[in-house]
Amino acid sequence: MVKIGKKEKSDELYKAILRLKDEEECYAFFQDLCTVSELRAMEQRFEVASLLNDGMIYNDILERTGASSATISRVNRSLSYGTGAYAKIFARMKEETK
Numbered sequence: 001m002v003k004i005g006k007k008e009k010s011d012e013l014y015k016a017i018l019r020l021k022d023e024e025e026c027y028a029f030f031q032d033l034c035t036v037s038e039l040r041a042m043e044q045r046f047e048v049a050s051l052l053n054d055g056m057i058y059n060d061i062l063e064r065t066g067a068s069s070a071t072i073s074r075v076n077r078s079l080s081y082g083t084g085a086y087a088k089i090f091a092r093m094k095e096e097t098k
Helices: 012-018 023-033 036-053 058-065 069-081 085-096
Strands: none
Touching (some): 036 058, 036 069, 058 069, 069 085
16 A cells, blocks of 8 residues: 555555556446546546646636636646656657557
């Protein structure tokens, strides 16, 4: 187990996610796991991260996504000082589109 914040996390959820076979299974799993508002929040944060990664400025992101400046700032901190997971995902996505 690893710590997330001050609490230990269970590896089971993350192992389950890795077992999903395709986008349809992934979508169905997250629909069962999360509320609509939780899904929308995660989708919005990912879109914000993608737009920041592409160099878009805060005001344009706010206008395009409806995300608050606090959300945009939080996502930007994760991009700049986080674990590097966003960078890995964006690099893989870019590679797949080639």
